[in-house]
Amino acid sequence: MIMTGVVVQRAGERAHQNYGWLDSSQSFPFAGNFDLAANAHGLLVVNNEDIVDVGSGFDSHQHRDAEIVTWVLSGSLVHQDSQGNSGVVYPGLAQRMSAGRGILHSERNDHRRAADGSRVTEPVHVVQMWIPPDELGIEPSYQELPIDDELDDGALVVVASGLPRHRGDAAIGLRNRYAGLHAARLRPGRSVTIPDAPYGHLFVARGAVDVEGVGPLAHGDSLRLTGSGGQRVTAAEAAEVLIWEMHAAVHPSRV
Numbered sequence: 001m002i003m004t005g006v007v008v009q010r011a012g013e014r015a016h017q018n019y020g021w022l023d024s025s026q027s028f029p030f031a032g033n034f035d036l037a038a039n040a041h042g043l044l045v046v047n048n049e050d051i052v053d054v055g056s057g058f059d060s061h062q063h064r065d066a067e068i069v070t071w072v073l074s075g076s077l078v079h080q081d082s083q084g085n086s087g088v089v090y091p092g093l094a095q096r097m098s099a100g101r102g103i104l105h106s107e108r109n110d111h112r113r114a115a116d117g118s119r120v121t122e123p124v125h126v127v128q129m130w131i132p133p134d135e136l137g138i139e140p141s142y143q144e145l146p147i148d149d150e151l152d153d154g155a156l157v158v159v160a161s162g163l164p165r166h167r168g169d170a171a172i173g174l175r176n177r178y179a180g181l182h183a184a185r186l187r188p189g190r191s192v193t194i195p196d197a198p199y200g201h202l203f204v205a206r207g208a209v210d211v212e213g214v215g216p217l218a219h220g221d222s223l224r225l226t227g228s229g230g231q232r233v234t235a236a237e238a239a240e241v242l243i244w245e246m247h248a249a250v251h252p253s254r255v
Helices: 148-152
Strands: 005-009 015-018 022-026 046-052 057-063 067-074 077-081 086-089 093-098 103-108 124-131 141-146 157-161 179-186 191-193 197-206 208-211 215-218 222-228 232-235 239-246
Touching: 046 197, 057 077, 067 077, 067 157, 067 179, 067 197, 077 093, 086 093, 093 157, 124 239, 148 179, 179 191, 179 232, 197 208, 197 215, 208 239, 232 239
Parallel strands: none
Antiparallel strands: 005 222, 015 022, 022 046, 046 124, 057 103, 067 093, 067 124, 077 086, 077 103, 093 141, 157 179, 179 239, 191 232, 197 222, 197 239, 208 215, 208 232
């Protein structure tokens, strides 16, 4: 039986590391020898908000058996991996990497501007989220798609999903049939509704909102919902929210 509840995590309650080139705030324990499954909510095991300095980033490193969704809020992030995929991730681009049986990749804030060849001068502000796949040891894969036009409408947009009801609607797929990620860019006074699901997670990526029955949430705050949904989320100022809809919980063998 899934107990009903809503837990607020304030921005200041997150784990925080500042390495100079990287300022990282983590909704779930991530750095060090943490048990990702034990600290998960539903299927979500990682929700990191990172600011990466110019010319810096994560050099080539390995992942396996993880669905990794990267959402850029400002700036741009260069992705390269051992499957031959490369590209620049920017605001409004949905991007997913399935690590599968193992993949090497790098993510750096060193994109050259096409017009004059000069390097970027601003940090990249990014949220990275992980869930486990349905099956272990699958073929690694990569997918991206621009969804700026849909986001500009102010509605709740399906960014990435493996849920059967989202087939044909999701910008990009997930190798997990129990999870979907939604995003909304909201002008002041505009609202969206949190989907009903056994597990949900709302993250305020920018701005401030008011959640029905909960109250105000600011940038960096999040909600962990269990057996709950249907609450209205209204922007108190220009805001961007990321909402996970999850119909299962992580199994310890999956992470």
